[in-house]
Amino acid sequence: MSDMAKRLNQCRKPAGDTGKVVVEDMNESHFELTGWGLRKVNIQENSKILDIGCGGGRTINRLASLTPKGKVFGIDYSIDCVNWASDYNKDLVAQGKVEIYNATVEKLPFEDEKFDFVSAVETIYFWPDVVDNLKEIKRVLKPSGKILVINEIYKDEKFKDRNDEYVKMGNLKIYTPKEFEELFKKAGYRNVQIEIKEEKNWICSVAEK
Numbered sequence: 001m002s003d004m005a006k007r008l009n010q011c012r013k014p015a016g017d018t019g020k021v022v023v024e025d026m027n028e029s030h031f032e033l034t035g036w037g038l039r040k041v042n043i044q045e046n047s048k049i050l051d052i053g054c055g056g057g058r059t060i061n062r063l064a065s066l067t068p069k070g071k072v073f074g075i076d077y078s079i080d081c082v083n084w085a086s087d088y089n090k091d092l093v094a095q096g097k098v099e100i101y102n103a104t105v106e107k108l109p110f111e112d113e114k115f116d117f118v119s120a121v122e123t124i125y126f127w128p129d130v131v132d133n134l135k136e137i138k139r140v141l142k143p144s145g146k147i148l149v150i151n152e153i154y155k156d157e158k159f160k161d162r163n164d165e166y167v168k169m170g171n172l173k174i175y176t177p178k179e180f181e182e183l184f185k186k187a188g189y190r191n192v193q194i195e196i197k198e199e200k201n202w203i204c205s206v207a208e209k
């Protein structure tokens, strides 16, 4: 397996010593991308937020600073990520402002209509059934709650050679902006807004329950 294939495999479900290196790197390398996406939404100071596929936990930390009177939850199906993200946010966990669980997006361990806002950064490529998974997220969103999905890759001719290689090596699922819009609509979301940063191949989708 090439080094790139090994890295993409770790991005799918980080674990062990190599996973820790990859997760620490993602905490750095996804920071600008995540900031770009977060500027598309209005988070309230008392919002209840869920971050799906939280990896190393930096986005949780950032969301907690945006909602000082609210609370941020995270989930990841990698138990190592849950431990690393919990350690990254240990002060907030101790203060009861952050809770992180080992769970999959297929079955979220939360009651209906719990969250104002759900984020998912660089994780949708790996989900088993995106429309079904988006419906499960809709279940835990409050009426008019919003989802924000941020990705540094979307299907586009300009990046085709690079992206084809990533898709093949990492078994990733990627979509065009139009396909993204359709996925959200199929899952029953309204007011779907897709924004791209064409020169970087970044995409950010915001949709309302």
Ligand SMILES: C[S@@+](CC[C@H](N)C(=O)[O-])C[C@H]1O[C@@H](n2cnc3c(N)ncnc32)[C@H](O)[C@@H]1O
Binding pocket: 011, 012, 013, 014, 026, 027, 030, 052, 053, 054, 055, 056, 057, 059, 075, 076, 077, 078, 081, 103, 104, 105, 106, 120, 121, 122, 123, 126, 127, 128
């Ligand atoms: C590329 S990493 C991104 C991590 C983090 N969001 C970031 O931006 O740095 C993808 C994360 O999604 C998680 N993940 C992938 N599929 C998942 C699923 N079905 N349920 C929950 N987490 C999942 C992985 O374990 C990994 O931590």
